[in-house]
Amino acid sequence: MRGWQEGLVLAHLGQGIAVESSGQVYLCQTRRQLDTVAVGDRVMWIHSAPDQGRIEQILPRSSILARPARNETIKPVAANIDTVYVVLAGAPPCDFLLIDQYLAVCEHWKIKAGLILNKIDLPLTAETEQELVYYRELGYPLLRVSSHLGIGLGELKLALKNQTSIFTGQSGVGKSSLTNALLPDMALKTNTLSKTSKHGRHTTTAATLYHLPDGGDLIDSPGVAIFGLAGLNEHELAQGYKEFIPFIGQCRFNDCRHANDKDCAVRSAVEQGQISASRYQRFLKLKQKMLP
Ligand SMILES: Nc1nc2c(ncn2[C@@H]2O[C@H](COP(=O)(O)OP(=O)(O)O)[C@@H](O)[C@H]2O)c(=O)[nH]1
Ligand SMILES: [Mg+2]
Ligand SMILES: [Zn+2]
Known part of the structure; x- marks a missing residue:
């Protein structure tokens, strides 16, 4: 698009968003209906005044960290x-x-x-x-x-x-x-x-x-x-313990919760010393913490 330049989002300020572009920092607003901009976002922006601009587009992200927001949604932060x-x-x-x-x-x-x-x-x-x-x-x-x-x-x-x-x-x-x-x-x-x-x-x-x-x-x-664990469900928490992953598929039941479940492959791996017992105990605690 004409006049569009690439920039990097440095911070959210009270009056707008600090975007760095070609070594300079510009105070930017966002175009209406743009998704929430996160620090670290690469964006396309356009000049609106000498030191100011408007963010037109957020370029695809390689990763995102978000915080919980209203109505069980999450808001990108970084x-x-x-x-x-x-x-x-x-x-x-x-x-x-x-x-x-x-x-x-x-x-x-x-x-x-x-x-x-x-x-x-x-x-x-x-x-x-x-x-x-x-x-x-x-x-x-x-x-x-x-x-x-x-x-x-x-x-x-x-x-x-x-x-x-x-x-x-x-x-x-x-x-x-x-x-x-x-x-x-x-x-x-x-x-x-x-x-x-x-x-x-x-x-x-x-x-x-x-x-x-x-x-x-x-x-x-x-x-x-x-x-926080807000964005994760129980299943994703189990996968967040990456040493569990090879065992998760071997549990007897598809909906195994890896706690007291019958023939849980994760628990057997703990009992056989293939998974650290302290990590497993903490997994159970975190799972407990996630309950509403
Ligand atoms: N003994 C020791 N104390 C440190 C070291 N680095 C930081 N501290 C102290 O640890 C305390 C907490 O540091 P701070 O940077 O505020 O921690 P933050 O809460 O993680 O940001 C302060 O009293 C620091 O002086 C270190 O290498 N050795
Ligand atoms: Mg600190
Ligand atoms: Zn299991």
Whole structure:
């Protein structure tokens, strides 16, 4: 179309959407009836004023993370993410239920997932070490870093290159510290934001896309709702435990729920040590949590 240009959505601002195009940022509105635009979306847009424009089209997405919205619908928040990194640490104690939940959501949306163990200056319990071994055996890469000591940051920067990533993880594991270490200018921005929020004006849960100085993009998303189980059903949760997949088809009943069901192949695999019992127990707990 005439005058259409390609752009990248950086953030939702109060007055519009920040779209980067040919190295400049434009404040854009969306054409009527366009689907919800997500941070990380590639869009076609058209000039409407010198620094402003209108988004005409959302280009096809390679992946999408969404949050629950009204009427059991979901709203896209972050698009075209290549890898989700789940950040964990020796302290606060690892919430493996939450980690499994994040991983299941990644499996569901077909986004690669990796683990970042931060605070390697702190000791780990034997249980945590064992769980990390399981995750690695499942194929989830693990990076060991300390944002305080600056250990492993070079490897992390390399891993983040040439792709779009997002950090998630429980509060207090060091996501902001890591983001600040990767994006030195962020410290300023976070301060300004929290100052404003003190006055109750800024209650943003909005995601923002940043270009990393050494290459790659990082989406900073304070909201963890996008990793909720809202978009998944029980069946999809089971498939989110990727080691279950080879067994799921072998259960006696097609509608097996992999709990106390007769001749459940998943449960037998647990009993025979082919599937980690702790992962299976957490699957049962998450399933319970999903009940309305
Ligand atoms: N010991 C240690 N503490 C860290 C490290 N990185 C961050 N922290 C601390 O962990 C706490 C939580 O960090 P923060 O970045 O706010 O975590 P977030 O809630 O995941 O964003 C802060 O007190 C940090 O100073 C680290 O490498 N080692
Ligand atoms: Mg934080
Ligand atoms: Zn089963």
